[in-house]
Amino acid sequence: MSxxxxxxxxxxxxxxxxMTFEEFKISVKYDIFTDxxxxxxxxxxxxxxxxxxxxSDVLNNTVPEWVTHVCWYNK
Numbered sequence: 175m176s177x178x179x180x181x182x183x184x185x186x187x188x189x190x191x192x193m194t195f196e197e198f199k200i201s202v203k204y205d206i207f208t209d210x211x212x213x214x215x216x217x218x219x220x221x222x223x224x225x226x227x228x229x230s231d232v233l234n235n236t237v238p239e240w241v242t243h244v245c246w247y248n249k
Contacts, residue, residue: 181221214246
């Protein structure tokens, strides 16, 4: 059984942590962000999802089609 994807409007923290998917992908590729640094969720330009970021999917560009942004929350 698959989990339902839910979207929420950005709150203030989400807006501060928002970046484009391409910016995030480059940061992951060059180890600027690692999965030990924090956590994040896939997003669109105006909503954050409940889908947790998978670094392998980011590097392989196998994220859901609707992903244009991410919200990354540093520890």
